[in-house]
Amino acid sequence: MLNRVALLATACMLFSMGAAPVALADPPPPDPAVAPVGDPGPLPDNGIVGSSEPGVVTTPDGWTLTVAATNESELPVAPLTTALSSREYLVGGTFTGTVTGKGKTTLTGGTLEAGYQIGCGIELGQVRLIGQAGINVGVGLNTAGGSLNGVGLGSVSFPLSGTIEIHPKPGTVSTVAVDKKTFKAAPVRVTLKDTHVKVDGCVGQSFLRSYATLTSSTTDTDDVVAYYGITKSV
Structure with missing residues (x-):
């Protein structure tokens, strides 16, 4: 009887040891290089802006004028005067003008002007x-000694x-012409890089956009087409 009880106890111990679950290893700590971070917030302004559609016009005598812009940048910077009423921007871009087609007149050249328009919400x-x-x-009163002395x-x-x-004053728009190129035959190009434009006396929100004006001339006519960039508010 005792042998049978001992045999049963030994069998239960062996069954318990065989059925014990294998302990899993702890997960490795997260890699700091790939650890998730919180919302970093909006990215700083790099100054890059898109460009509007080109300005195109067909003249009555059959010429097609096109003025466009690419690679534009408009970055607000602190004015050198440190005045709160001054607005200053660091701008750039490539402005081009072409004259194509088979017009009935003889072209004599023209001009391409590039610059910026600064709008001020409230003018000082x-x-x-x-x-x-x-x-x-x-x-x-001098009352030394108990009497009036003077x-x-x-x-x-x-x-x-x-x-x-x-x-x-009500807001105004200031036009800053940066360059004006005279040409004898199109295409014509003006490239700006890290150019400062500034306006003073602005105490409200300011707005900035580029512009380019292409003028094509003949002996007796001038044809003008303009381009206006996307407005950026600051």
Whole structure:
């Protein structure tokens, strides 16, 4: 009987040891190089802007004028004057003009002008200081020894008071022509790189866009077509 109980206990121990689950290894720690990070927020402005569709016109005498822009950049920068009412931008781009077709007149050349238009929401107008100045004199009585011995000058002060009066004006648009190229035969090109444009007296939101104007001339005519870039607000 005892042998049978011992045999049963040994069998149960062997079954328990064989059925014990194998412990899994702990997962490896996450790699810091690939660890997820939080939202980094908006990327800094790199100044790159898109370009609008080219400006195209067909003249009455059969010529096709096209003015376009590529590789444009407009980056707002701190003005050298450090004035809060100044707006300054670092700009660039390539502006091209072509004259194609089989017109009935003889072309004599033309011009390609490239620049920028800066719109100011509110323009700083007249600033005045309205103030008042006065004089206050204090008089003292000399009563040494219990009797009136004379009248003396106590104190003198010069009070100042005033307010600053600002007269803002409605917003204006300033046109800054950067380059104007005269040509005898198209195509014609103007390339700008890291060019500073600036406007003063702007206390509201500002807007910037490029422009290019192509003028094609004959002996008796001028034909003009313009390009306007995408407006960027700052």
